[in-house]
Amino acid sequence: MLKTFPKGGVHPEEGKYSANSPIETLPLPKTVYIPIAQHIGAPSKPMVAKGDKVKVGDKIAESLGFVSANIHSSVSGTVAKIEDILDSTGYKRPCIVIDVEGDDWNENIDRSADLKKEIGLSDKEIIQRINESGIVGLGGATFPSHVKLSVPDGKKIDVLIINGVECEPYLTSDHRLMLEKAEEMLVGIQILMKALGVNLAMIGIENNKPDAINHLKELVQNYPGIEVHPLKVQYPQGGEKQLIKALINREVPSGGLPLNVGAVVHNVGTAYAVYEAIQKNKPLFERVVTVTGKSVKKPSNFIVRVGTPVSNLIEAAGGLPEDTGKIINGGPMMGKAINSLEVPVVKGTSGILIMPEDISSRKKQSTCIRCAKCVSVCPQGLEPYLLAKLAKLEKFDKLEAGGVMDCIECGSCAYTCPAGLPLLDYIRLGKARVSKIIRSRKQ
Amino acid sequence: MSATILFTIISLSAIGATAAIILYIVAQKFKVYEDPRIDQVEEILPAANCGGCGYPGCRGFAEALVKADDLSSYYCPVGGNETMAKAAEILGKAVEAKDPLVAVVRCSGSPAHRPRINQYDGASSCAISASLYSGETGCQYGCLGLGDCVESCDFDAIYMDAETGLPVVIDDKCTACGACVKACPNTIIELRKKNKKDRKIFVSCVNKDKGGIAKKACAVACIGCGKCVKVCPYDAITMENFLAYIDPNKCKLCRKCVTECPTGAILEINFPERKIKEDSTEEAPKAQETKENEN
Numbered sequence: 001m002l003k004t005f006p007k008g009g010v011h012p013e014e015g016k017y018s019a020n021s022p023i024e025t026l027p028l029p030k031t032v033y034i035p036i037a038q039h040i041g042a043p044s045k046p047m048v049a050k051g052d053k054v055k056v057g058d059k060i061a062e063s064l065g066f067v068s069a070n071i072h073s074s075v076s077g078t079v080a081k082i083e084d085i086l087d088s089t090g091y092k093r094p095c096i097v098i099d100v101e102g103d104d105w106n107e108n109i110d111r112s113a114d115l116k117k118e119i120g121l122s123d124k125e126i127i128q129r130i131n132e133s134g135i136v137g138l139g140g141a142t143f144p145s146h147v148k149l150s151v152p153d154g155k156k157i158d159v160l161i162i163n164g165v166e167c168e169p170y171l172t173s174d175h176r177l178m179l180e181k182a183e184e185m186l187v188g189i190q191i192l193m194k195a196l197g198v199n200l201a202m203i204g205i206e207n208n209k210p211d212a213i214n215h216l217k218e219l220v221q222n223y224p225g226i227e228v229h230p231l232k233v234q235y236p237q238g239g240e241k242q243l244i245k246a247l248i249n250r251e252v253p254s255g256g257l258p259l260n261v262g263a264v265v266h267n268v269g270t271a272y273a274v275y276e277a278i279q280k281n282k283p284l285f286e287r288v289v290t291v292t293g294k295s296v297k298k299p300s301n302f303i304v305r306v307g308t309p310v311s312n313l314i315e316a317a318g319g320l321p322e323d324t325g326k327i328i329n330g331g332p333m334m335g336k337a338i339n340s341l342e343v344p345v346v347k348g349t350s351g352i353l354i355m356p357e358d359i360s361s362r363k364k365q366s367t368c369i370r371c372a373k374c375v376s377v378c379p380q381g382l383e384p385y386l387l388a389k390l391a392k393l394e395k396f397d398k399l400e401a402g403g404v405m406d407c408i409e410c411g412s413c414a415y416t417c418p419a420g421l422p423l424l425d426y427i428r429l430g431k432a433r434v435s436k437i438i439r440s441r442k443q
Numbered sequence: 444m445s446a447t448i449l450f451t452i453i454s455l456s457a458i459g460a461t462a463a464i465i466l467y468i469v470a471q472k473f474k475v476y477e478d479p480r481i482d483q484v485e486e487i488l489p490a491a492n493c494g495g496c497g498y499p500g501c502r503g504f505a506e507a508l509v510k511a512d513d514l515s516s517y518y519c520p521v522g523g524n525e526t527m528a529k530a531a532e533i534l535g536k537a538v539e540a541k542d543p544l545v546a547v548v549r550c551s552g553s554p555a556h557r558p559r560i561n562q563y564d565g566a567s568s569c570a571i572s573a574s575l576y577s578g579e580t581g582c583q584y585g586c587l588g589l590g591d592c593v594e595s596c597d598f599d600a601i602y603m604d605a606e607t608g609l610p611v612v613i614d615d616k617c618t619a620c621g622a623c624v625k626a627c628p629n630t631i632i633e634l635r636k637k638n639k640k641d642r643k644i645f646v647s648c649v650n651k652d653k654g655g656i657a658k659k660a661c662a663v664a665c666i667g668c669g670k671c672v673k674v675c676p677y678d679a680i681t682m683e684n685f686l687a688y689i690d691p692n693k694c695k696l697c698r699k700c701v702t703e704c705p706t707g708a709i710l711e712i713n714f715p716e717r718k719i720k721e722d723s724t725e726e727a728p729k730a731q732e733t734k735e736n737e738n
Contacts, residue, residue, distance in 0.1 A: 091576065092577070428574065429571050
């Protein structure tokens, strides 16, 4: 029997149209818009001004504080301005706008394609370099990676979990990465293992990617300590807490972090970025992005420079289909619709999903009949119908008692609700308010 | 037979009397002294329990009033000066009269002025829409039109205009409790001083973008040109982040700024109609106090 998490979960239509499209390099855009807030935590502080010349890989914004990340230029050219641009948050936020001139890389970056296996740096140096390279979690949450690697004193980590699940329907960027950059990724995992001082790494992959599982199983024979585990196809298998439960059968306590149970989870994309940062001295300024959808002419996986407008990606994938109803940044379950085609790709953009009109609007709403389908699919064991109602009524004390802060916002409840109720919308609103209350209580 | 009845009555009376004595003793022992003035003050409060005073309901406000030494920082917006004066009389404290306020919606972005550029399909709540993105139009500051303010109003003083898609405040019903101000995620609604005959002059826009961007998103946006600041004879208008603000305490309702505004972002409400301009240099605002147009 395949491993999985014990409660809840759904299985939406997979729609992995781009699974067989090899990763292509997207041509350079004319202008890039690099937001200074691409990660969870404090926004970075721009270090360049209008008129400055930058090279690919130059640091253009530095992190402010521990939970923050550096940002590097993804192109070479001239800084045109620092202006508020509509980004994937749906709001205008400060972006560094760079006009592209040629493709002139910083001299320190090793651009050769050879695989470099020896790890020359010590654990402290690795974490330092990861911090310097601006690496954040590439699974979508964009949490600065060096924070996860800096284990507080007194905590013991015994396993590194690598998330290759890609449980979001449609998306295939991690899948392609595991097929095409497997060796690099495995070296990246070894680097992460060294930084954490652990001897065991487990790669969890959903069973709908047999080619990736077999490929990696073959390769890990040369990499001691790394194991590959196929997992049941069930959303949200790739949720951090669900993955830990499925692989090592430990439960992250309410309000706790994976390191409370001795585990650290990183995405396969992050592992690859770590390899490039440590072995090739290349900061994080490009990533693999899936461009897909039912009516997209050429569903593809591109290596894209951060800051490239989404319209360039759609153009390269055969143009915007006529029946487009909605464009989503991310997957269909947790992604968010964007309201402009000029929104730039950021470090957390795993895919651009173009939904045809007939399936892009929500179900008609009716009344909750307490069927409890949402309760049975909640992977966190919460009562979504109740939390949504409490959030609507602004009963924040009861919301907190009901465990709203444990919600991982996977959207299984809203997906399954036969009444088409916007459960997650209200829960997310309530969660934001409750977390505000908790923060002010701590002060 | 009669003995049984008699016995029952006697025994029940005895139990009743004992219980009464115990209850009396306990009540005396655990008696909580409560200032009788709290009840008196609560009596004259409007009993709307709206929370506009900042206290949990009228009872809470009454307790606070009784405890307070100085009433100047306390105000019941619903009851107004009349109620506060009565409360002060009961408590034997002094209270100053405050200017009554009224809620004002500072956005004129109807579909005609502010075209939609996308369609929102989420839950029908401004708070949720604002947590997701900047809204259906190009203006990320303006009214989202989903009616959180209407829902928050305990006095039915605000409704959505079906044509413009914007909330409208009914001045007579508005108590200035401030519930809508708190409910609006974009803080479009402001409590402003109530003028004679419900007259109002205000900048009906909260867009902080530069002129060009604001104008592109909405035809009646404040573009931050600063003409109103220059024309105002009372220094009542300030300009910050490309957005003009008229200080209701300094404004003398001369209406010069209204004619000066190139986009029509400054509104005048409940004023008599102006004379058709014969020559544009002549100002005709404070001339006639004829008939009011009702609103």
